[in-house]
Amino acid sequence: MKKKIIIANWKMNYNFYDTTHFLRHLLKFFNHEKEIEKNHQKIIIAPSYPFLHISNQIVQGTNIHIAAQNIHDMEKGSYTGEVSAIMLKSIGINNVILGHSERRTYFNETNKILLEKIYIALKNRLKIIFCIGETLNERNNNKQFISIQKQLEQTIFICSVKEIENFIIAYEPIWAIGTGEVPYYHEVQKMHNHIRLLFKNKYGKFVSDKIHIVYGGSITELNCKEFFKQKDVDGGLVGNSSLNINKFLSIIKAS
Numbered sequence: 252m253k254k255k256i257i258i259a260n261w262k263m264n265y266n267f268y269d270t271t272h273f274l275r276h277l278l279k280f281f282n283h284e285k286e287i288e289k290n291h292q293k294i295i296i297a298p299s300y301p302f303l304h305i306s307n308q309i310v311q312g313t314n315i316h317i318a319a320q321n322i323h324d325m326e327k328g329s330y331t332g333e334v335s336a337i338m339l340k341s342i343g344i345n346n347v348i349l350g351h352s353e354r355r356t357y358f359n360e361t362n363k364i365l366l367e368k369i370y371i372a373l374k375n376r377l378k379i380i381f382c383i384g385e386t387l388n389e390r391n392n393n394k395q396f397i398s399i400q401k402q403l404e405q406t407i408f409i410c411s412v413k414e415i416e417n418f419i420i421a422y423e424p425i426w427a428i429g430t431g432e433v434p435y436y437h438e439v440q441k442m443h444n445h446i447r448l449l450f451k452n453k454y455g456k457f458v459s460d461k462i463h464i465v466y467g468g469s470i471t472e473l474n475c476k477e478f479f480k481q482k483d484v485d486g487g488l489v490g491n492s493s494l495n496i497n498k499f500l501s502i503i504k505a506s
């Protein structure tokens with residue numbers, strides 16, 4: 252069976268103390284719960300930039316990995332306030348979230364810009380958690396499948412088969428992020444299956460079987476089990492519920 256991947260996206264929430272305290276708590280839990288370790292889930296935590304280095308040091312040698320929440324689309328230069336893939340690699344960071352709807356909406360990240368970021372990330376050997384999702388309007392007009400296909404075609408699908416190994420796909424309906432509203436579980440399964448099929452048509456069965464497609468959008472400790480039961484759901488990208496250690500641990504246990 253495929254390893255489930257549980258990703259915590261802390262967004263712009265935790266400070267230094269919260270970050271280090273949470274990670275130490277998480278490690279303590281893993282040390283005690285041999286059962287969980289046996290299940291071999293992969294845990295990825297995305298703290299804010301200033302705490303990536305210390306976070307990486309804390310989780311060194313464990314099954315917990317650290318991801319950045321963004322990179323700039325250039326490697327270096329006069330871009331005040333920005334952080335590059337090269338900088339992240341220099342502190343041992345190997346993962347980055349790209350395409351999150353908050354970045355697309357508040358920072359005008361188009362598919363074109365995201366493709367540039369993908370190139371820079373791959374060039375610097377960063378693994379990419381790539382978010383895709385439809386708006387409520389698209390969903391209401393039954394355009395969710397075509398919207399997802401377009402997002403893939405204009406970004407990831409320009410990559411080679413070899414490069415695809417570096418991606419985790421996060422399907423996140425935009426209307427479900429931070430709202431407490433979630434799609435029906437069977438709808439999530441249908442979309443994940445659709446995404447897998449698009450990968451199969453483009454790259455073949457080996458790739459489509461292997462790629463991890465996680466669900467994100469108002470996952471809680473109460474609903475996560477049902478999501479994880481769906482055949483094509485390979486884990487979760489968790490926002491709000493990842494900010495509470497007990498809720499997050501329940502989600503890990505359920506996976």
Ligand code: PGA
Pocket residue numbers: 260423427428429430467468469470488489490491492
């Ligand atoms: P949420 O966020 O769990 O708070 O809905 C998910 C996300 O933004 O990735």
